[in-house]
């Protein structure tokens with residue numbers, strides 16, 4: 001399994017670049033297959049038990065600062081965004097991207113989402129959403145998802161269009177040692193698909209010090225995510 005893990009999490013990116021160069025045909029023309037690879041479908045993942053059972057008043061795309069509260073959420077400010085695309089690469093306008101995640105203490109905005117011995121950060125919004133613009137773009141300002149027993153750090157994301165849930169997935173942080181042992185991540189699609197949901201969060205020059213990541217969400221042709229395809233039921237008693 002040791003080699004397998006390295007293969008999935010560390011080597012594939014390099015190999016992918018090599019693969020690209022081989023696929024560049026005579027005269028520098030891209031041969032079929034390159035486009036398909038560029039549009040790796042975002043794999044589905046379980047919703048988990050902590051989709052908020054009570055939504056916050058403030059549901060905007062800034063989870064760090066809640067309307068009417070003076071203090072900011074605890075934790076390392078992180079921002080991620082990108083485009084929501086169809087399988088054919090077309091930007092999807094008017095899709096609602098939802099984010100819910102653990103606060104800096106590992107607690108969710110859910111009546112059962114407080115970890116043992118911890119307290120929920122009252123300044124953290126816990127849930128936010130944003131509608132994509134004409135270019136299919138979305139962005140969130142949040143904190144690095146808190147760590148809690150049994151999981152690596154992760155963000156829960158869903159895409160809704162016209163009131164229908166199209167995709168439920170999770171986003172991961174490159175370099176997190178616990179990615180390798182995360183049972184949910186391991187089940188998410190092909191190697192290529194798993195790589196597509198593990199993104200680098202980095203400081204950008206001239207930025208405000210927040211960690212920034214880009215992440216395009218690519219939807220398959222399935223019009224609506226059936227209930228039973230919201231990912232496998234948690235295999236352990238607690239997905240958390």
Ligand SMILES: [Fe+2]
Nearest residue numbers: 048156239240
């Ligand atoms: Fe979770």
